[in-house]
Structure formats: structure tokens, C-alpha cells
Amino acid sequence: MTQPPPPPPNQPPQQGGFGPPQDQPPQQPGFGAPQQPGYGYPQAPGAPQTPPPPPPQQPGYGYPQAPPQGQPPQAPPTPPGYGYPGQQPNPYGQQPPNPYGQQPGYGYQQPTVPLQPQAGQPAGGRKMNAQLVIIVAAVVAIALIVGGGIWYASSGKGDDKKDPELSSAGPTGGGDDKSDTGGTSSKGEEKVPANTSSEVLFQVPEPKVDDSTVVSGSWLTDKAYVKSGVAEINGYDPDKGTKLWTIKLPGPVCEASDHTTADNRTAIVFQPKMPPKNSSAGCSQVAAIDLDAGKKLWTKTVNSGDRPIGLDNVTVSGDTVAVGSTSGGAAWDITSGKSLWAPKPTDTCYDAGYGGGEKLVAVRKCGSYDQRQLHIQTIDPKTGKVISEYKMTSGIEYASVVSTNPLVVAADVGDSAGDGSGISDFFSIDNKTGKLITRISAPGDQYAARCDGITRIEACNGLAVGNGKLYIPTEEHDGTGQYSRTNEIVAFDLATGKQTGQRADAGDGYTITPLRMDGGNVLAYKRPPYDKGGQIVTIDGGSFKETKLLENPATESVRDAESSMSPDYSEILYSQGHLYMSGVYADKSSSSSSDKEYLALAFGTSG
Known part of the structure; x- marks a missing residue:
């Protein structure tokens, strides 16, 4: 099996998590699996599809490390760009086959390596020297050659008790009090708690697996916090973490839609069985899930002849579930499972996938490999009829749907981003006419949002769209404090393509990332320095004034666990004083490693 080149030897391992085993876990605070083959390659028709992996997270992302006494701090190594290894796709758009039907997905992180603090260095701020980095990279490379795949082992059973080691006692995150204005944020539903200091509500332990297994997908309703586990989906009490229900699946989840219907239904793609070593079960099954009732409503496949095809994209718009791939796609009613329509492939065109939410947008690929043209189509979710179409400049191979209303698409034009982020430009498009409104240049060395449009159409994070604006974070840069790093959120006008002049500063030692819109406000997560807890803030869409909504404990065990959940490669949900990572x-x-590892962490305020 052909393997892509291993990652460069400059990536430190991630810190371990913190917390008690609980019934079922989603993601990987246990961060750390070797990368799988095929990352960064377009998938071949019919090949099983799964979310491609982001690069491993460096332990100090957003965390300025405390320097050893008498020594200046070492600059953290630069991680490889998102999309590494960055090889050019072959003329057939094929990806080296993955024997397990999955590749490390969005949220992938390096293996945990215990690091002892240097003399005079706070235990919370860990460093590693260049030699150790090389050793870790070599271990990962060997794992790539030897393992090269994903398989399953039974997950461990835990209890629903809070980990006593995850104490919330001690100082809270502190931070810049200038952002804590109090009162109620305007034009949004999120209210400022009487006490913004949070405590650990519960944690879900990482399941025991033999190798990396996809557990993407998390949702929050009034009744449950829902998270994918290993070949199952679990609903938890939002405050206590008690398991409410479990939906068993025959194989691992490959893709999960972020979008839900008004009555909290969504859709997933999963494998039909647990893939044994050196084989693939394929990501061919589509299911609709009722997140409140904890029920699987139906399961479907898209067949080519008598065989189901692999799918790499699933989304929800209105009451329609749409799936796509290089080999075909389909759409169904989310309640009944009734077939609604299917894309019409031709000799030169096919629907690569769909963006959902308020509208349904298709990314249709036309032409041969060396003369590719992407058509961005707004379509009727019920009939599949094309409402409007924008044809991108020939030669742009991949595009990601950032927002469907307003319609914003991201692309790396001419591979010019340079950092593997998948973004060099944003395109603001009129949904009704299909005309380009403006093109926004966002050089990869200046801005930190990321998209993976190689195989996944909806795979952008670290940005928000609303108020006729695009909100994106800048790259980290030196702060005003000694050894500090920081960044900002800036706004671009979707009508003119120009910056509005609005800027929200993270504060020294913090890095800020947009999560979503809350009415006219921007909800953002502030990743803290080594001795603070993270924060959720709301940014007024008009004045850009920041108001703190939540601040996590600054105890070492909590900080270590929180630091394993990078906003670049984790799922972060916030609502009414509750934060789920x-x-x-x-x-x-x-x-x-003696560090405890978690797949989900829940924090809550008391007010």
C-alpha cells in the first residue's frame, strides 16, 4: 500500500487530558494517532471516504510557555500546514487506497509523550527539545509504515462520576478584565451569567481502541449533549453527564452533519461493519438521527449497480439530507427516508458534495483534471433544481462552502495559501443570481481560518459569517507582554471585500477563534496561556466590544485537559453558560503516559 510521506520532524506531542472514565466518549483528548495513508489526496471514485486528518497540534498552541529560569523561551516549532503532505493530485483524482476505509480525521493529534518540566519551569507549560521532537516524529513515521490503518477494540466502561482529579478549585482564568463589561450582550440569545467562573460538569473518557477511530459529530439540544463514540452515538444529560441513551452502529462514523432540523434531527455517514485489519468496510451507510429521542430513523445507501458507493459528504438543509462523492450522491426526506432526487452526472461533471444549513449549495466539478472548473450551485432542497450558478475560474481544484446564506465559498487559488490552510481567497456570491459580489484575499501567512476542501465540502473552522460580514482570526504574533503571543478577530465586508476596521483583541497570552454567530454577535473561544483557563466571549457586532460569558478553572489538571482540545481540530459547542469540548x-x-485522556469535557457556570 502506498503511503504518503510522514510529517516533518518538528511537531511536539500534545499534552494529555484529565478526567474520570465515563460511559462513552467522543473525540480524542487522547490525541495522538499516526497519520493514515491518503491524507491530502483527492479520493478515488468508489473509495471509502472519511474526514481527512488535520495536522498534529503542538502543545503550546495559544499557550505561551513559561521560560526556564535564566533562559529565554524557545519559540515553538511551526506545525506543518493543514493538508500536509501537500502532494499534487494525480490526473485521475485518485487517492491511495486506505485498507481501513478511514483516514485520520479532523481532530487528529500526535501521540502523547510525557514531558518533565525543566527546572524553574511551571508544570503547566511544557517544552520539548529538538532531539525529542525528532524521536517522536520517527516513532510516528514507523507507526505509519507498520500500522497504516484504523481498527477497533472494545471501549472501556466507566461511571458517570466527575473525575476527582479534575478539581475546579483554585484560581480561575483571570485574563483581561477590560473585556468583561457585564450586563447582557446585545442582539444575541446568550446571556451573561451572574458568575462567569465555570466548573467541570463532567467528562467522557476516551474509549479503548487499538488504533485511531473516527468519532466525529457532536450536537447540543435542550434535552441532551450528543456525541459520537466508537460505532455508536450517545446522549448525555447536559448538566450531569448521565448517559440518557445509546444508538449502536455496526461500524464507525465517517462523517456527521453539523446542521440539524428545527426538531433536532441530523444525519451521519458510517461504515457497515467494524473494519478488520488490512481491509475496508467502506463509508457507504447513511442514517438520519433523532437527537432528542435517541433513535435512528432510517438507513440508506447509494448504489452503483448492486454495490453501495463510498460517500464523503453529508449535510442537512431544511428537511433534506444530501450526500455526495466522486461516484454519485442522493437526497432523502429526513423524517421518512423518502428519496427526493439524485445528482445527474455527465461525462464531464459530477456533484462533489453539498453545503447545508439555511440553503443547499452544491459544488459541482466539471472538465478534465487539467482543465477543472467548479460550479457553485444553489439548489432547491426538495427537488434538486438549480436556482443559481457561479462558475469559478478554471484551474481551481477544490472549494469549501463556508456559509450558504449569505453564500461564501473558500478556495486556495493556485495553491497560493502557502500554509496548507486551504484558503487564499473567499468568494462572496449572490444566491439569487449566481453572480460574484466580491473576492476577498486572505493570505495564509496573515489569517488563521482553515478549510479542507480536498474531499469534504463543509470542513471550515475558525470563522463566522453574519451581519453581511466575514469574521476571521489573524495568525498568532508577538504580544506586548514578555514572551507572550496573541492574535485578533477582524471583519471583512461581504459587499466590498474590504476590512471594516473592526478588531477584537485576544489579549496577551490568549488566542481567539470565532465559533459561530449569536444573532448579530460573534461567539468566540479564547485559548489561554499556560497559567489561565480558557474563555468564551461574545463580541458585539456593532461596537466589537467583548463581553466574557465563561471562564474555565486554572488548576493544572483542568488546564492540561482543556489544552488537548485545540479549537483548530476539536468540536466546541457553547450555549447558555455551558461549554462542551x-x-x-x-x-x-x-x-x-500517565495523563488521563478524554473525548469530551463539559464546563458550566453557576449563574
Whole structure:
């Protein structure tokens, strides 16, 4: 089996998590599985599809490390760009086959390596020298050659009790009090709690697996916090973490839609069985899930002849579930499972996938490999009829749907981003006419949002769209404090393509990432320095004034667990004083690590 080149030897391992085993886990605070083959390659028709992996997270992302006494701090190594290894696709758009039907997905992180703090260095701020980095990279490379796949082992059973080691006692995150204005944020539903200091509500332990397994998908309703586990989906009490229900699946989840219907229904793609070693079960099954009732409503496949095809995209728009791939797609009613329509492939065109939400948008690929043209089509969710179409410049191979209303698409034009983020430009498009409104240049060395449009149409994070604006974070840069790093959120006008002049500063030692819109406000997560807890803030869409909504404990065990959930590669949900952080990969635990690893963490305020 052809393997892509291993990652460069400059990536430190991630810190371990913190917390008690609980019934079922989603993502990987246990971060750390070797990368699988095929990452960064377009998938071949009919090949099983799964979310491609982001690069491993460096332990200090957003965490300025405390320097050893008498020594200046070492600059953290630069991680490889999102999309590494970055090889050019072959003329057939094929990806080297993955024997397990999955590749490390969005949320992938490096194996945990226990690091001892240097003399005079706070235990919370860990460093690693260049030699150790090389050793870790070599271990990962060997694992790539030897393992090269994903398989399943029974997950461990835990209880619903809070981990006593995850104490919330001690100082809270502190941070810049200038952002804590109090009162109620305007034009949004999120209210400022009387006490913004949070405590650990519960944690879901990482399941025991033999190798990396996809567990992408997390949702929040009034009744449950829902998270994918290993070949199952679990609903938890939002406050207590008690398991409410479990939907068993025959194989691992491959893709999960972020979008839900008004009555909390969504859709997933999963494998029909647990893939044994050196084989693939394929990501061919589509299911609709009722998140409140904890029920699987129906299961479907898209067949080519008498065989189901592999799918790499699933989304929800209105009451329609749409799936796509290089080999075909389909759409069904989310309640009944009734077939609604299917894309019409031709000799030169096919629907690569769909973006959902308020509208349904198809990314249709036309032409030969060396003369590719992408058609961005707004379509009727019920009939599949094309409402409007924008034809992108020939030569742009991949595009991601950032928002369907307003319609915003991201692309790496001419591979010019340079950082593997998948974004060099954003395109603001009129849904009704299909005309380009404006093109926004966002050089990869200046802005930190990321998209993976190689095989997944909806795979952008670290940005928000609303108020006729695009909100994206800048790359990290030196702060005003000694050894500090920081960044900002800036706004672009979707009508003119120009910056509005609005800027929300993270504060020294913090890095800020947009999560979503809350009415006219921007909801953002502030990743803290080594000695603070993370924060959720709301940014007024007009004044850009920041208001703190939640601040996590600054105790070492909590900080270590929170730091394993990078906003770049984790699922972060916030609502009404409740913060849920989870991973999208369950990884094999390191026998040499004593750090506890979690797939989901829940925090809540008391006011």
C-alpha cells in the first residue's frame, strides 16, 4: 500500500487530558494517532471516504510557555500546514487506497509523550527539545509504515462520576478584565451569567481502541449533549453527564452533519461493519438521527449497480439530507427516508458534495483534471433544481462552502495559501443570481481560518459569517507582554471585500477563534496561556466590544485537559453558560503516559 510521506520532524506531542472514565466518549483528548495513508489526496471514485486528518497540534498552541529560569523561551516549532503532505493530485483524482476505509480525521493529534518540566519551569507549560521532537516524529513515521490503518477494540466502561482529579478549585482564568463589561450582550440569545467562573460538569473518557477511530459529530439540544463514540452515538444529560441513551452502529462514523432540523434531527455517514485489519468496510451507510429521542430513523445507501458507493459528504438543509462523492450522491426526506432526487452526472461533471444549513449549495466539478472548473450551485432542497450558478475560474481544484446564506465559498487559488490552510481567497456570491459580489484575499501567512476542501465540502473552522460580514482570526504574533503571543478577530465586508476596521483583541497570552454567530454577535473561544483557563466571549457586532460569558478553572489538571482540545481540530459547542469540548478521533493510549485522556469535557457556570 502506498503511503504518503510522514510529517516533518518538528511537531511536539500534545499534552494529555484529565478526567474520570465515563460511559462513552467522543473525540480524542487522547490525541495522538499516526497519520493514515491518503491524507491530502483527492479520493478515488468508489473509495471509502472519511474526514481527512488535520495536522498534529503542538502543545503550546495559544499557550505561551513559561521560560526556564535564566533562559529565554524557545519559540515553538511551526506545525506543518493543514493538508500536509501537500502532494499534487494525480490526473485521475485518485487517492491511495486506505485498507481501513478511514483516514485520520479532523481532530487528529500526535501521540502523547510525557514531558518533565525543566527546572524553574511551571508544570503547566511544557517544552520539548529538538532531539525529542525528532524521536517522536520517527516513532510516528514507523507507526505509519507498520500500522497504516484504523481498527477497533472494545471501549472501556466507566461511571458517570466527575473525575476527582479534575478539581475546579483554585484560581480561575483571570485574563483581561477590560473585556468583561457585564450586563447582557446585545442582539444575541446568550446571556451573561451572574458568575462567569465555570466548573467541570463532567467528562467522557476516551474509549479503548487499538488504533485511531473516527468519532466525529457532536450536537447540543435542550434535552441532551450528543456525541459520537466508537460505532455508536450517545446522549448525555447536559448538566450531569448521565448517559440518557445509546444508538449502536455496526461500524464507525465517517462523517456527521453539523446542521440539524428545527426538531433536532441530523444525519451521519458510517461504515457497515467494524473494519478488520488490512481491509475496508467502506463509508457507504447513511442514517438520519433523532437527537432528542435517541433513535435512528432510517438507513440508506447509494448504489452503483448492486454495490453501495463510498460517500464523503453529508449535510442537512431544511428537511433534506444530501450526500455526495466522486461516484454519485442522493437526497432523502429526513423524517421518512423518502428519496427526493439524485445528482445527474455527465461525462464531464459530477456533484462533489453539498453545503447545508439555511440553503443547499452544491459544488459541482466539471472538465478534465487539467482543465477543472467548479460550479457553485444553489439548489432547491426538495427537488434538486438549480436556482443559481457561479462558475469559478478554471484551474481551481477544490472549494469549501463556508456559509450558504449569505453564500461564501473558500478556495486556495493556485495553491497560493502557502500554509496548507486551504484558503487564499473567499468568494462572496449572490444566491439569487449566481453572480460574484466580491473576492476577498486572505493570505495564509496573515489569517488563521482553515478549510479542507480536498474531499469534504463543509470542513471550515475558525470563522463566522453574519451581519453581511466575514469574521476571521489573524495568525498568532508577538504580544506586548514578555514572551507572550496573541492574535485578533477582524471583519471583512461581504459587499466590498474590504476590512471594516473592526478588531477584537485576544489579549496577551490568549488566542481567539470565532465559533459561530449569536444573532448579530460573534461567539468566540479564547485559548489561554499556560497559567489561565480558557474563555468564551461574545463580541458585539456593532461596537466589537467583548463581553466574557465563561471562564474555565486554572488548576493544572483542568488546564492540561482543556489544552488537548485545540479549537483548530476539536468540536466546541457553547450555549447558555455551558461549554462542551470534544475530539473527532479516539486514539490508542500511550503506555508510557500517565495523563488521563478524554473525548469530551463539559464546563458550566453557576449563574
